Amino acid sequence: MPPSRIPTLDIRRFDTDRDAFVAELGAAYREWGFAGIRGHGIPAGQIDAAYDVFRRFFALPDEVKRKYHVPGGGGARGYTPFGVETAKGAQHFDLKEFWHVGREIPRDSKYAGVMPPNLWPEEVPEFREVAYGLYQALDGLGSRVLSALALHIGLQEDFFADKTDSGNSILRPIHYPPITAPEVPNVRAGAHEDINLITLLVGASAEGLEVRSHQGEWVPFTADADTIxxxxGDMLQRLTNHVYPSTTHRVVNPPGEKARQPRYSTPFFLHPNPDFLIDVLPSCTGAENPSRYPEPITAQGYLEERLREIKLK
Structure with a gap:
């Protein structure tokens, strides 16, 4: 039996056919922890413009890119070089380099101590406007997805609104360079789960993403161009007591000539506000699903714990 396909749903139905959409979306996440979202309203031109500036940055000489690396910063902002991040428990580092864009907040904000100011590469003047525009668009889309999930587990539609409005969310343009050695023990991104509430992946330029099913099979998920x-992520899995699973996934090296092509992708990691307390929701516990996490933890505390595990701190 071939594995069933991970569903793709049109989020415009949240406005036109709400109950059915919420039920279908919730069922997809209970089963897979993954779904494709189309009808999201982010123009293809905006996504293309973002990929253009990201490619131009990654094409810069190594010594130029390293000007924007912050030693000891845990990769929170700016550039992280090739060969640093390592999936939790993995032997080999991931085959990628990346940049982090965070939320722009007032520097007198109570979160300023854990949410540093952004860095912007002066060599690509449009980077700031284009990258932060995509950040804001994905932040808005993520909020709509969370509204639907809140309804699915019996919460108010706006439950997450005041818990993510200053979220420590990250836009991460990634470059996976061409693989030129015939035998490489590393994969482009080792099997892992994401740390945050939800992740939105926009415009992956090549296949390679695989999702592990409940049965342990690796299921390829290459979305259509108009699908995010x-x-x-693990924070939402913990908050919902595993009603929504944070599913293991990876980015594998493609076969043959495709391995010699670079791969670019841009995930947006939607986080709660740093002081949000991740405490199991009462609506997600019961006789058949007792709480797995008797001790709550702040979003910032959880993030720091996980960054150490993946060698970014």
Whole structure:
């Protein structure tokens, strides 16, 4: 039996056919922890413009890119070089380099201590406007997805609104360079789960993403060009007591000549506000699903714990 396909849903139905959409979206996440979202309203031109500036940055000489690396910063802002991040428990580092864009907040904000100011590459003047525009668009789309999920588990539609409005969310343009050695023990991104509430992956330029099913099979998920892949992260899994699973996924090296092509992708990691307390929701516990997490933890505390595990701190 071939594995069933990970569903793709049109989010415009949240406005036109709400109950059915919420039920279908919730069922997809209970089963897979992943879904494709189309009808999201982010113009293809905006996404293309973002990929253009990201490619131009990654094409810069290594010594130029390293000007924007912040030693000891845990990769929170700016550039992280090739060969640093390592999936939790993995032996080999991931085959990628990346940049982090965070939320722009007033520097007198109570969160300023854990949300540093952004860095912007002066060599690509449009980077700031284009990258932060995409950040804001994905932040808005993520809020709509969370509204639907809140309804699915018996919460108010706006439950997450005041818990993510200053969220420590990250836009991460990634460059996976061409693989030129015939035998490489590393994969482009090792099997892992995401740390945050939900992740929105926009415009992956090549296949390679695989999702592990409940049965342990690796299921390829290459979305159509107009589709954004949205998956559950560990914080939402913990908050919902595993009603929504944070599913293991990876980016594998493609075969043959495709391995010699670079791969670019841009996930948006939607986080709660740093002081949000991740405490199991009462609506997600019961006789058949007792709480797995008796001790709550702040979003910032959880993030720092996980960054150490993946060698970014």
């Amino acid at each position: 892949v949205v998956n559950i």
